Amino acid sequence: MPTSVSIRFTHAALQAIAEDNDIDLLHIKGPTVDERLLAVVSAGDQLCGAPGTVARQSVDADVLVRPAHVDRLFEVMHRHGWTTAYHFADGSAFEHAATLTHPVLSPADVHRRFPGIGIDASTAFERLWAERHTVPIAGTPCPVPSLRAQRLLLIVHAARGGALDHSDIQRSWHFGTEEERAAVQQLADDLGAEVALAAGTGRLEEYHGMRGYELWKALSTNERSHVRIWVARVRSEATVVGALRTAIRLILPNPRRLHTTLGRRPTAREMARAYAQRARWGLGEVAQLVRSTSLGRRGRR
Amino acid sequence: MTVYRIPKGVAFVVPDGEPDPPGVVFLMHVPDGLPQVLQNSAAWIWLSAVEGEPDVADAVAHLVGRAKHEVAADVEVFLADLVGRGLLEEEPSVP
Numbered sequence: 563m564p565t566s567v568s569i570r571f572t573h574a575a576l577q578a579i580a581e582d583n584d585i586d587l588l589h590i591k592g593p594t595v596d597e598r599l600l601a602v603v604s605a606g607d608q609l610c611g612a613p614g615t616v617a618r619q620s621v622d623a624d625v626l627v628r629p630a631h632v633d634r635l636f637e638v639m640h641r642h643g644w645t646t647a648y649h650f651a652d653g654s655a656f657e658h659a660a661t662l663t664h665p666v667l668s669p670a671d672v673h674r675r676f677p678g679i680g681i682d683a684s685t686a687f688e689r690l691w692a693e694r695h696t697v698p699i700a701g702t703p704c705p706v707p708s709l710r711a712q713r714l715l716l717i718v719h720a721a722r723g724g725a726l727d728h729s730d731i732q733r734s735w736h737f738g739t740e741e742e743r744a745a746v747q748q749l750a751d752d753l754g755a756e757v758a759l760a761a762g763t764g765r766l767e768e769y770h771g772m773r774g775y776e777l778w779k780a781l782s783t784n785e786r787s788h789v790r791i792w793v794a795r796v797r798s799e800a801t802v803v804g805a806l807r808t809a810i811r812l813i814l815p816n817p818r819r820l821h822t823t824l825g826r827r828p829t830a831r832e833m834a835r836a837y838a839q840r841a842r843w844g845l846g847e848v849a850q851l852v853r854s855t856s857l858g859r860r861g862r863r
Numbered sequence: 864m865t866v867y868r869i870p871k872g873v874a875f876v877v878p879d880g881e882p883d884p885p886g887v888v889f890l891m892h893v894p895d896g897l898p899q900v901l902q903n904s905a906a907w908i909w910l911s912a913v914e915g916e917p918d919v920a921d922a923v924a925h926l927v928g929r930a931k932h933e934v935a936a937d938v939e940v941f942l943a944d945l946v947g948r949g950l951l952e953e954e955p956s957v958p
């Protein structure tokens with residue numbers, strides 16, 4: 563079965579599970595993206611001779627679930643044969659998504675929040691849910707974010723990956739009308755996503771000094787220094803507790819990732835070695851950062 | 864004339880890039896079924912049925928370039944098989 567087919571079935575299966583268990587989820591990215599935001603292939607490249615859209619390539623099915631329903635969704639998915647491969651804390655530093663796998667279907671990336679959206683995750687979901695609409699995926703009606711919300715999510719996602727020249731940003735922002743851009747900006751303001759949106763649309767300097775500026779500058783410019791990104795992530799946290807948690811989490815090795823790499827539970831000695839490696843790596847990165855900073859200062863004299 | 868529809872809980876995908884009419888359709892009972900694939904005339908029978916063709920055998924005969932009487936019996940058997948497997952259901956007739 564082609565991956566593009568399997569991903570659609572995953573969306574349909576998750577929607578069936580959601581409906582049977584009163585779980586609210588929005589289908590995002592991949593085959594759920596509005597046709598108006600897809601790349602267009604010219605008539606000459608099409609067998610039928612008419613212009614058409616290019617299907618998005620994915621490896622998994624992404625959904626955004628109402629945060630209060632996350633535990634219930636996991637419990638039900640497990641009953642239907644899904645296995646948690648990576649929990650939220652095992653994934654990106656944003657801890658925004660968990661990956662679940664299935665013996666037949668494509669993996670599901672279950673998002674409890676979307677990186678770049680600054681307001682409380684439940685409030686943000688409600689805001690997106692309020693303006694949802696339904697599209698058929700694998701013939702199954704699935705709720706998806708509004709067109710302007712899809713534009714925002716695509717832009718912010720591309721910016722997070724440092725892909726500022728990504729065609730998603732072109733189609734979602736630069737090729738949009740003034741009204742369309744204003745609608746996206748208004749939603750970003752409501753969701754606390756204005757810094758991330760600005761990062762994706764070449765206007766980040768307007769937000770210099772605001773919380774999140776350093777992080778989105780680092781992410782959107784593909785910053786190579788892990789320490790610089792670490793510092794930016796810690797500083798972008800709204801609370802001291804959050805900052806401490808992020809600071810520690812980014813330094814410690816991840817047992818579940820190690821488990822996956824080794825194919826078995828790591829031994830105490832392997833965990834200790836992983837701690838030592840992370841510590842050496844951290845010191846090396848800091849030393850490099852200090853060297854580059856002092857060299858930079860000398861150069862300016 | 865029997866009218867068919869897709870049963871609730873049956874998902875279907877025609878893969879990207881398929882010609883018209885598509886030569887392949889994947890079906891699956893969600894969330895727990897196994898994906899199944901229908902190809903060529905099997906796909907055309909299912910698609911014709913769910914698209915509301917009033918005479919599925921006639922539509923399929925046209926697609927395969929044969930006379931209706933040559934394919935009608937096989938089409939009817941396959942439609943019944945699809946209904947039995949829960950991949951198709953008959954619309955209740957309107958009184």
